[in-house]
Amino acid sequence: GRLLIATHNAGKLVEMRDLLSPYGIEAVSAGEMNLPEPDETGVTFMENARIKAHAGAAVSGLPAFADDSGLSVDALGGAPGIYSARWAGPSKDFKTAMQKVEDALQAKDATTAEKRGCRFVAALCIAWPDGHTEEFEAHCPGTYIWPPRGDKGFGYDPAFLPEGHTKTFGELTREEKHGLPPLGPGLSHRARAFVQLAAACLKKP
Numbered sequence: 592g593r594l595l596i597a598t599h600n601a602g603k604l605v606e607m608r609d610l611l612s613p614y615g616i617e618a619v620s621a622g623e624m625n626l627p628e629p630d631e632t633g634v635t636f637m638e639n640a641r642i643k644a645h646a647g648a649a650v651s652g653l654p655a656f657a658d659d660s661g662l663s664v665d666a667l668g669g670a671p672g673i674y675s676a677r678w679a680g681p682s683k684d685f686k687t688a689m690q691k692v693e694d695a696l697q698a699k700d701a702t703t704a705e706k707r708g709c710r711f712v713a714a715l716c717i718a719w720p721d722g723h724t725e726e727f728e729a730h731c732p733g734t735y736i737w738p739p740r741g742d743k744g745f746g747y748d749p750a751f752l753p754e755g756h757t758k759t760f761g762e763l764t765r766e767e768k769h770g771l772p773p774l775g776p777g778l779s780h781r782a783r784a785f786v787q788l789a790a791a792c793l794k795k796p
C-alpha cells in the first residue's frame with residue numbers, strides 16, 4: 592500500500608524509510624511533496640505527532656505516519672523536549688542547539704555523568720483517512736556528552752551516548768542506531784516505538 596510520511600526532516604525520513612523497508616510499503620514524504628507544515632501547537636510529543644499525522648492524511652488522502660521526537664535532559668526539567676527542533680532556530684543549526692544544551696548544563700554545574708542523564712523520546716502516530724489513529728511512544732535513555740562525537744545521524748546525535756554503549760548516536764551506523772534484530776531488540780527511541788507499531792499494525796510481505 593501507499594503511505595505518507597508526514598515529515599519535513601530529511602534525517603528522520605531516512606530512518607523512517609529504513610524502518611518501513613521490510614514491510615514492502617511505498618512511502619512518499621510531506622517534504623518531497625511540498626505539503627504545508629502544520630503548526631505544532633501541542634504540549635506533548637504525542638499531541639504534535641497527531642497534529643502532523645491528521646494534517647498529512649487530510650491533504651494527501653493517504654494513511655499518514657508522523658514522528659514527533661526530541662531530547663529531554665533531566666537536569667533541565669526535560670528541556671529542550673518538544674522544543675528540540677526550535678532550539679536550532681530557523682537555520683536548523685544543531686551545532687548551536689547542542690552548545691545551548693551544554694551551556695544550560697554548565698549553568699547547573701552538571702559536570703559529572705550522573706548529572707547529565709537524558710533521553711530521546713519518539714511519539715509515532717498513524718492517521719488513517721477515516722480519521723482514526725494508532726499511537727506508540729518509546730524512549731532511549733543516555734547521557735549528554737561533551738564535546739560531541741561523530742558525524743553520522745542528525746540533530747543532537749553526536750552529543751548523545753545511549754546507556755550501555757561506548758559510541759554516541761553520531762558514531763553509530765544507522766543499522767546500529769536502530770539496533771533491530773539481528774543487532775538487538777531496538778535501540779533508538781524511534782526504532783523502539785516502531786517495533787510496537789509494527790507488531791500492532793504491519794505485516795511482512
Ligand code: ITT
Nearest residue numbers: 598599600658659660661662675676745746747748
Ligand atoms: P517534522 O516535524 O517535519 O517531522 P522536525 O525536525 O520539526 O521535523 P520535531 O518537531 O519532531 O521534528 O523535532 C524533533 C527534533 O528533535 C529534531 O529536529 C531533532 O533535532 C531532534 N531529534 C529527534 N530525534 C532525533 C534523533 O534520532 N537523533 C537526533 N536528534 C533527534
